[in-house]
Amino acid sequence: xxxxxxxxxxxxxxxxxxxxIGIGVLPLYGIYFQLKSGNGFGNDPMDIFYxxxxxLLIYGIIILFLVLELKTEIDVKEIRMRFVPFLRKRxxxxxxxxxxxxxxxxxxxxxIRLGTKYGTVYNTRGNKGLAIELKSGKKLVIGxxxxxxxxxxxxEILKKNPDS
Numbered sequence: 001x002x003x004x005x006x007x008x009x010x011x012x013x014x015x016x017x018x019x020x021i022g023i024g025v026l027p028l029y030g031i032y033f034q035l036k037s038g039n040g041f042g043n044d045p046m047d048i049f050y051x052x053x054x055x056l057l058i059y060g061i062i063i064l065f066l067v068l069e070l071k072t073e074i075d076v077k078e079i080r081m082r083f084v085p086f087l088r089k090r091x092x093x094x095x096x097x098x099x100x101x102x103x104x105x106x107x108x109x110x111x112i113r114l115g116t117k118y119g120t121v122y123n124t125r126g127n128k129g130l131a132i133e134l135k136s137g138k139k140l141v142i143g144x145x146x147x148x149x150x151x152x153x154x155x156e157i158l159k160k161n162p163d164s
Contacts, residue, residue, distance in 0.1 A: 005074035005153040007146050009124040011065050011110070020062050027055035068111075070124050072142050074153055076160070079132070081142050083112060083122050093161055095134050101151040102131045104141055116141075130154065 011017075030051055073080040079091045079099075104118050105127055113121040118131055123143025130142045130150055144150050 001075040001077050003073055003075055007072045009070045011068055011124050024058055024062050027058055097135045098133045099154050100131055101147055103127055104129055
């Protein structure tokens with residue numbers, strides 16, 4: 001099937017990476033300081049084993065943000081969305097009651113937002129997305145940075161297939 005729309009989004013906000021890198025430096029400093037001087041931070045330093053576990057947790061979170069990616073693919077048959085590495089959705093145009101590009105505003109952050117008035121929102125940044133209402137009544141929004149292109153593709157598909 002010919003792909004009509006493709007978008008891959010990552011968390012690229014400079015302020016987010018400044019925070020993550022800043023948090024990532026702290027355990028390194030703690031381990032270095034503790035190994036060098038035998039003392040840790042404060043009067044009751046964390047055991048080196050637990051400090052190492054804490055470091056691994058922090059770096060696991062940083063690696064997760066490096067890997068996280070929202071991919072959207074649209075063809076005449078279906079919409080495919082992946083939020084790597086967590087989930088994958090395929091929605092046939094036959095299952096869709098309505099689909100349009102909206103400005104959903106701020107929904108409490110980025111990532112996977114549950115329980116919003118738009119249903120589940122999947123996004124990495126911004127406030128524009130493809131709002132989908134299924135014939136079953138379920139709603140979801142897939143965030144986009146390509147608002148105009150997505151609007152054009154959805155209108156073209158809905159025009160050819162008015163039953164969706």
